Amino acid sequence: MGNDYIAFHGDLKGLLEKVETGEMIPKFQASHAPMGKFMTAFFVLNGIRHCVPLVHAPTGCTLQMSEWVRRMDCCERRGVPLEPVPCTIFDESDVIYGGEGKLLETVLEADKKYHPDLIVILSCCTAGIIGDNVEMIAQEAEKSVNARVLAIKSEGFGGDFRSGYEDAFKLIMELMEPPQEKRKGTINILGARVGPTATEISEDLKEIERLLDEAGIKINAEVAGGCTLEEIRRAREAELNVSWCYDWGQKLGDLMKDRFGMPYSRTGLPYGLKATEEWLLGVARPLNIEKEALEVIRREKEKVLPELSYLERALKGKTAIVEPSTVFNGPIRGLAMARMVEEFGAHPIVLNIHPYTIKERMPSIKYLLETGLNPEVILTPGVFRLGSYSMQSETEEELERIVQGYDNVIYFGSSDRYPDCPVVNLGLISRFPRFGFRGIQNIAKLVETALKDTSRPRSKLFKEMIYG
């Protein structure tokens, strides 16, 4: 294979090393613009019910956020209402004289208007530059309103993708009260984000809830996946913390472990049989209900035996090219998918995970490497071109050339790609569980469809007509 369309070819560990040394990170961030601190903090807080994120900024920050979320993510696509997002509408005189008085008034108004349980002030760049003391205003405001009032210094220059949600989780921890009792067999699920600003799909959570319920495990709170302030207050009464999205959730798990001594079960995403077993047993063992969990696994496994057998027959000996960026927000689910296909006998190659996403999720990537997941990785030059990298025509052409270099290939990604091999359209599964045993059934169905439809003609011309 020539290398004019290969920018990196190695394994995940090798890529991580190049990211850590800065070798694979472009100096100017033209090819990938990750969410900033304000946005990721906002995403976490939006998962708390009856919480008002109050933006201390000019109107643009709020409008951009609420409009983006409203149009792209919740109301118009999924029918989930967006909670009110008040804004201080910072103007020129606030920049000169300070916006603290206005912020105090806005908190009082938001409390009077919406009667929330919690108000969280999120400061943006302007407020950060002039040095408004948002934490002091939160303390002052709390004396005059019924809601709890807290603040995060979330100005864009003050941190990155990771720091936003880490600070939000730290703030959530401040709301947790000393336990009145320990509730046996009860857990918190950390890292879930289902609600107006979901980055996961609720169907995955339902599958987890179903398996936990079968094993007799109760959930106190899903933080921050639609949990209430009361559930957060009582979070320390749970016996165990469990990761769901361990990329976002692990910080909170680690912090609660360090500060409150709460045990924390951290495993990979439950894609496929092995990972699902590990996930469920990782919860059950610390709760001393391993026997019950094993019985659930036995029963569920029996139900999916045809799919397990099919996946082994279908994938054994194949090269599976997994391209996470076409269907997932980050690299973690793609890597979980790679592990799943490997379990069924395929050789996974993960294509085009942007080095920035490796940088953003460094602790999670290191954890995955510790668990032994270290798939082959290929990055193409198209990834680094200007603009959004996920659907560039350059990367599509490169994919087609890469596929030609292997025998017996199967592609896992979006149906928008046209490689000369069976295409497992992961986009079709977006409203169905991918986790757990039902996920195995669904993914088996997608693989079956891809292999059956290999000879079906597809039209690039129509793709161009529709998407340009």
Added chain:
Amino acid sequence: MGEEKTLIGNLNQKLQWVCLLLTYRCTSECSHCFTSSSTHKDDPMKLSEAQEYLEEAKRVGARRVWLFGGEPFFYFDLLLSIVESAKQLGLEVTTTSNAFWATSEESAVRRLCPLKEKGLEYISFSADPFH
């Protein structure tokens, strides 16, 4: 939680028909129009372009083509030619119009007969307070 909500159903759905928007020009400017068609637009699809799409539709297994707009009857000769081309490829042809041209029985016949001769099988009319 029902099985139908957690498991993917039948995925064996093939492309059945292709809809071509021949123009965004229309006699009306309905607020609900999904193509935002209007009286000011004048941008018909080229016949050669339409023929390319019809051939591609046939190649990927479509059985029917739906000629839509805007108002496809604005470009009647183009409509006739596309119907003829589609029919020659063995595609069933349907069109939709708001029937602005059907001001009398005579004018309606003058439009519909040639279309039928070229092979149009179905026609649907938009008949509502907007049209």
